[in-house]
Amino acid sequence: MSRSSSIYKESYNRALDLICETDAQGDLPTEVALSQKWNISRTTVRSILSGLQDTGLIQWSGRSKKILRKPRRNEYFPKDETASNADRLSSLFMEYIFAGELAPGATLNESELAKYFGVSSTVVREFLIRFSRFGLIEKNLTGIGS
Template identity: 55%
Template sequence: MSRDNSKYKDSLNRSLDYVATLALQETLPSEVELTQRLSISRTTVRAVLSHLDEIGVIQWSGRHKIVLRKPETGDYFAKEETLSTSERVETRFMEYILGGDLKPGTILHESDMVREFGASTSVLREFLIKFSRFGLIEKEPNRHWVLRGFTRDFAMELFDVREMFELRAFWALLAGGREGAAWQALVAMEQAHQDIIDTIDQNYLSFPRLDEQFHRILSDNLSNRFIDDFFELVSVIFHYHYRWNKQDEHERNLVAAQQHLAVIDALKIGDKDLALSHFQTHLNAARSTLLNSVSWDVET
C-alpha cells in the first residue's frame, strides 16, 4: 500500500457505513459486488475485509462473510486521515476562514496560505479558483484574494439551490419505484438511524456522517455532474460545525435523525406522498437550523 493511503482509509470508512446498514448475521455480497458497490479495486476490497475480520466486525472465511457486530465510532479512521491532498487543503482553508476571526474584505495572500496549509502553490491555486465560483472569495490582482464572507444572504441563496436539487433528486427516487437502487439504499439505512436514535446521548456526534450519507444517496442517484459539483460545496458548508451553536446540537441531531427515519418508514410502506411530505419537513427544518445556529458575517 502506498505511503498516502487515504483512499484505503476512506474505503474502509465507507465499508463500515455499508456494514452498518446490514443486520447481525447477515451475509455480505461477493467481492465482485463489493467492488462495484464501493467503487474500489478487488485488492482494496480484500484488504478491507481482512481488517474488518481482524477487528471482529465480520467473520470472513472463504466466500462467507458474516456480520458479527455493528461498527462503532472507534472502528473508523478520523476524517482528516481519509482526505486526499486537495481535500486536506479544502479542510485547512475552511478552518482558516470559518474557524478564525477573519472578516469580510480580508485580503488572503497565496504565499501566506501555502505556508499555513503546507501545500504547493499549484494545489492551493487550483482549489482557490474552483472555490471562487461560489462567491465566498474573489480574485484580485497581484495574487491577492478577498474574502467576501459567509453572510446570511449567501447561505439563503445556497440553501435555495440545495432545496431545488434535493427535491429534484427525491422526485427522481420516487419515480424509480420501490425496486430502484436509491429507494432501497435509503430503506437499508433504517437500522443505522434507529441505532443513532436509541443511543443519541452517546452518539449524537456521529449523526453528521449518517446525514451526509443519506443526502449523498439522493444526489448520486441523479448522476448529474453539475449537481455533484454543487454538493461538494454543500458538504463543506453544511457539515462544518466550527461556527455552529453547540448548545442544542444533541437535540438538533436527534430531530434530524427522526425526520430521516420518518422518510424511510414512508418509503418502506410505499407511500410516496407521505415520504415527500416528510422530506419537505426535513428540508424546512434544515433551513431553520442553519439560520438559527450559524454565526453570521456582516456585509461591508
C-alpha cells in the first residue's frame, strides 16, 4: 500500500466519523478547514469528498457539502489498510523475528527486506535505524570505501 493510499483511507475514515458527529442534514466544514484538521492536502480532501458523494453520504456542490445520511460500519476502511507502511513494517518485522525467520548473527539486506515485506527500501532503512537503538542489530560497514 502506498503512503498516499493509507493517508487517504485513514482520512476517509475520519470523514465518516465527522459525518457521524454532525447533525443530520448538516454541512461539512470547508476544504481548507478539513485539510488543516487532518493535516492532509486539499487535493486529498477533494478526493475524499468525491468518494463520499459517490457513496451517497453527501451532496457536494461548490462550497456546500450537505450530509445526506450517516455511514454504515462496512463503509469504513479496515484498520490494517489505514496503517502507514512504517507501522505495518514494525508489526511484520516482529512477526518475522518471532517466527524464527531471522537467526542470531544473520545479515539483513535492506532491499531484500523491502521486497519481502512489500515496502520501499527507505521505509526499511528508517525502521532499521530506529530499531538499532534497542541494541539488537548493528550496522555493518565492511566493504564501504574499499
